Amino acid sequence: MxxxxxxxxxxxxxxxxxxxxxxxxxxxxxxxxxxxxxxxxxxxxxxxxxxxxxxxxxxxxxxxxxxxxxxxxxxxxxxxxxxxxxxxxxxxxxxxxxxxxxxxxxxxxxxxxxxxxxxxxxxxxxxxxxxxxxxxxxxxxxxxxxxxxxxxxxxxxxxxxxxxxxxxxxxxxxxxxxxxxxxxxxxxxxxxxxxxxxxxxxxxxxxxxxxxxxxxxxxxxxxxxxxxxxxxxxxxxxxxxxxxxxxxxxxxxxxxxxxxxxxxxxxxxxxxxxxxxxxxxxxxxxxxxxxxxxxxxxxxxxxxxxxxxxxxxxxxxDQTEEEGEEAGNGNLEGLRDLGDWMKEIMEVKEGWKSWVDEVIKKNAEMVAKWQVYGYMNGVINTDNVTLMGITIDYGPYAFMDVFDQKHVSNQSDPSGMYAYRNQVSRIQFALSKFIDSVSPLLGYESIHGNILKGWSEGKTKEDIKGWSEKGKEVMKGWEKVFEEHEEESEMKGWFGLKTEQQYDQRDIKYDFLNYLQVHDLDFHTAFRGLYEFSPTKASSESGDKYIKEFVPHWVRSAVDKSASDDSLKLAEEDFVRWFGIYAKRANLGDEKSAWGSTDDWEPARAADMRKRNPTFVLRQWILEELLGKMEKALTDPYKAAQSKDDVDKQKVEEGVRTARTELWKILEMATNPFENWAQGEGSEEELEAQRRLCGVGAKEMFGYQCGCSS
Structure with a gap:
């Protein structure tokens, strides 16, 4: 240690x-x-x-x-x-x-x-x-x-x-x-x-x-x-x-x-x-x-x-080099040095293509998890997509409330370029520009092998163009590889599934998300509630009755309280059908065996689902409420003063104390999102506060957007 x-x-x-x-x-x-x-x-x-x-x-x-x-x-x-x-x-x-x-x-x-x-x-x-x-x-x-x-x-x-x-x-x-x-x-x-x-x-x-x-x-x-x-x-x-x-x-x-x-x-x-x-x-x-x-x-x-x-x-x-054979080539020696540095950071010991493949893999896995958790970054440009495949630059981000594939968390994005449904393609766009930038390295390696210092010195534009074209040829088909990595990290675990079946994407994922959107269900509450569903009971002789009793409770937990009886009825009809298909899928022999013993597979499955689907989500309403409290606590003592000599130092200290404790409270829940908040120890007042923070918030805050100004 x-x-x-x-x-x-x-x-x-x-x-x-x-x-x-x-x-x-x-x-x-x-x-x-x-x-x-x-x-x-x-x-x-x-x-x-x-x-x-x-x-x-x-x-x-x-x-x-x-x-x-x-x-x-x-x-x-x-x-x-x-x-x-x-x-x-x-x-x-x-x-x-x-x-x-x-x-x-x-x-x-x-x-x-x-x-x-x-x-x-x-x-x-x-x-x-x-x-x-x-x-x-x-x-x-x-x-x-x-x-x-x-x-x-x-x-x-x-x-x-x-x-x-x-x-x-x-x-x-x-x-x-x-x-x-x-x-x-x-x-x-x-x-x-x-x-x-x-x-x-x-x-x-x-x-x-x-x-x-x-x-x-x-x-x-x-x-x-x-x-x-x-x-x-x-x-x-x-x-x-x-x-x-x-x-x-x-x-x-x-x-x-x-x-x-x-x-x-x-x-x-x-x-x-x-x-x-x-x-x-x-x-x-x-x-x-x-x-x-x-x-x-x-x-x-x-x-x-x-x-x-x-x-x-x-x-x-930009690009004010003298006209000549090397004009407009950037700095390929610096490009090699930066790539070599990142290969070491990423612990890639193989060649340059292996390194680029790793960059693609890491970013595919990252954006797949964004989609799984309904996270929207708000802005996805090449200046905020990293080689390590890590989320960076938290500007107008948000977590999904009522599910909407087209939701845009950034109020500065009227065209919806960075909408939830477009995040995967925007990461692909950034990676395509990365491949364009490093294509001379990939092409040179394919033709000549190891890339040593001085590799580009004295070379003509035609030389570099040839390397670039070869590099893009080497990477041909990378988009399919990206999609495979992204799909491997997809939602099956959040549905409590370990195996892959031919029609899972259509019958389980697509239909579920489609019904969430059509019926205005909350994304996270709906997923969290799945662990309470028993595929075994749903497949028994009284399975139809069990599903029809389970679904209304589940729908009402995830839908806004103002929903009409007619809309609730329509939602329940669709989800009764979906849960019937879901129960049969979860009860397949291969699926149950994948959880270990076929006798006690359901408790293991439910426990795993609770570890994947959060109780607490850092929603926009929580952030906005906290921002208001902290800013008020830190500024009121100064706004109340007539001059800098009139500032009440005790009130300043009280404001700092309030800001710290309010921030710590939300931080603690945000860093332990799978805990059974509001069900543990504590005073009734504390538990009620936790229940509130695990809720969806007021309807007017659903889909709240932030701008890029910070």
Whole structure:
């Protein structure tokens, strides 16, 4: 068992991203980390050294802050933006050379940050970073209390994850990456980590390799016109979304912590409204996306494109290489290096095609589980589809309420491109662009074998075109392989079935989902209730009577209470027929044998179904209610004050306590979705609250949509 260590002492992996991939060229000016910059497609690197800067943009400076920088405001003295940004540079070494070779650094300006931790995920800590010591933070977040004594481990942990302090050496430090991508089906050019900064990589025997990343950490060279911040609602949604999805067994990034800053010190402006800020710590083995490969080998449609970034950038051509044989080829050496890096991360020791096959498999399995659990990501572009096949970037996501194949969770998607029924095809689209990007590697390998450094140097456009065509030929038929992987991870287990039969897709899955949609039944309640059905009783002499008694109860548990008697009758008629077919299917000899003993197969089957179909679902109504409670608790003390000197500190602490405990309550249920909530120990008040949270909520919240603004 690995002993736990404070965050600043965690070991680095033997091979890091920065030691493996080329660095993007940025000037040494402090403003270079914040100024939007478009890099040519021929640039080999994907990462730049960028320190987190949890601060407003455009920069706002108070009179006191200006005076701290030596500026006499009364005399009308002015200060350059460069000087302001220099004050954020972590040049003060607070602690030298831990075992990992990294110094702990800060600056006077950084030390003024007042981060507040709102939540920490015990599950993410245990499963991804079991070797990390967080001090007494779990107890603090669960109880909601303010710490009564110092704890250096806790304090350093919060300092690093808020950017108050920075871990760095001459050869390693925080970074952000560039990627490009297709958005809503169209080439969007360079994108990148516009508000994300990675601060550390580490590795442990139990948790494997993990990258620790801050979201909402301020401006980067890839921020375009944005401020690099995230508001509180966005942070809460992603914090809970990550952990809820992980608990369902869907591959995902993990959320470790959620921080905020008192409203007056860092308000975030969105759509004419002021919100508190949030800073989310998320963790994954890798955050590399399809778009990272598109940046190094852009599509032909990228040639001649122009982008304009506000915030220090200007008009810059994409693909502005000199005309010649190598023009417009991106950077194939960088492409090889990035692919080689990801092969190692994904532990693929075979050739390049085997690696691409693994990327396809992982993404097929991920989206299959999305469909099984009625999860809708809201946006599926090449810049948020990962090589690891993990769910990432929780924006306008939602879990299905009343089942509707056409449901769209993103209010910014009027065409329904990312609707529930289209998610599989959108993942396929992203993978097709990935294959386009890496096709030169696949083709070269097929023709020449091993791909060594320098493989593309001096080659002509015709050479590369030939490799690309060969690579696409090598991957011909990949869509069928994708579909096979996706179908293997399909819903049969959620129906309590272990074997495959010829007409299962039609008679079991399709008809069931069709009836759910036709009769407006809740997706999750309907699936959860299946475990109570007894195929044995349904196949006995009194089976028809059993089914006719079971179905009305089951339908009423999953349908809105306002449903008319006529609509209930129609639903019951359809489902009586379906349950009759389902009972015969579940009672087949091969099926019963697959559960072990044919004498006690039903209890084993029911127990398995309870482990697959959740009692608690992170529905939109729950999120919206929680967001309102937390934002109110954290902002009311400031709104009630006449001035900053008039703020009631006790009410501020009470607000933080409320926010922490409310978040912990939902986190606990979201990370234990299969528990028999409302049936265990606790006061009647607690059990009633759990029953309510396991319910479908008010009808007006069914299908609630979120936008992309965060």
């Amino acid at each position: 690995t002993s736990s260590k404070p965050l600043h002492q965690l070991p680095l992996p033997a091979r890091t991203l920065q030691s493996s991939l080329s660095q993007l060229p940025l000037s040494s000016q402090s403003s270079a980390q914040r100024r939007s910059t478009i890099f040519k497609g021929s640039t080999p690197g994907i990462w730049a050294r960028v320190n987190p800067m949890w601060a407003p943009w455009p920069i706002r400076l108070s009179k006191e802050e200006a005076e701290d920088l030596g500026v006499n405001v009364e005399r009308g003295e002015k200060i350059d933006v460069e000087d302001i940004l220099k004050s954020w540079e972590p040049n003060d070494v607070l602690q030298q050379g831990a075992e990992n070779g990294l110094d702990l650094k800060s600056s006077k300006r950084r030390e003024k940050l007042e981060p507040i931790i709102l939540g920490i995920s015990p599950s993410a800590l245990k499963e991804s970073l079991p070797h990390l010591d967080v001090g007494d933070l779990l107890e603090i977040c669960k109880a909601g209390e303010q710490p009564t004594s110092g704890n250096s481990t806790r304090e350093i942990f919060i300092d690093i994850l808020s950017g108050r302090k920075v871990l760095a050496s001459d050869n390693y430090g925080p970074w952000a990456t560039r990627y490009s991508g297709h958005q809503f089906g169209q080439w969007a050019g360079q994108l990148g980590d516009g508000r994300v900064v990675s601060v550390l990589e580490t590795e442990s025997e139990q948790g494997g390799r993990q990258e620790i990343q801050l979201k909402g950490a301020g401006r980067t060279p890839f921020s375009r016109a944005d401020d690099g911040l995230a508001h509180l609602r966005s942070g809460i949604r992603e914090f809970l979304g990550c952990e809820a999805v992980a608990a369902l067994g869907i591959p995902t990034t993990r959320a470790l912590t959620l921080l905020t800053i008192p409203l007056p010190y860092l308000p975030v402006f969105r759509e004419g409204t002021i919100h508190p800020s949030s800073l989310l710590t998320r963790v994954a083995p890798s955050f590399i996306r399809v778009g990272h490969f598109e940046a190094l080998n852009p599509p032909s449609s990228a040639a001649g494109g122009r982008q304009f970034f506000v915030g220090g950038g200007g008009w810059i051509d």
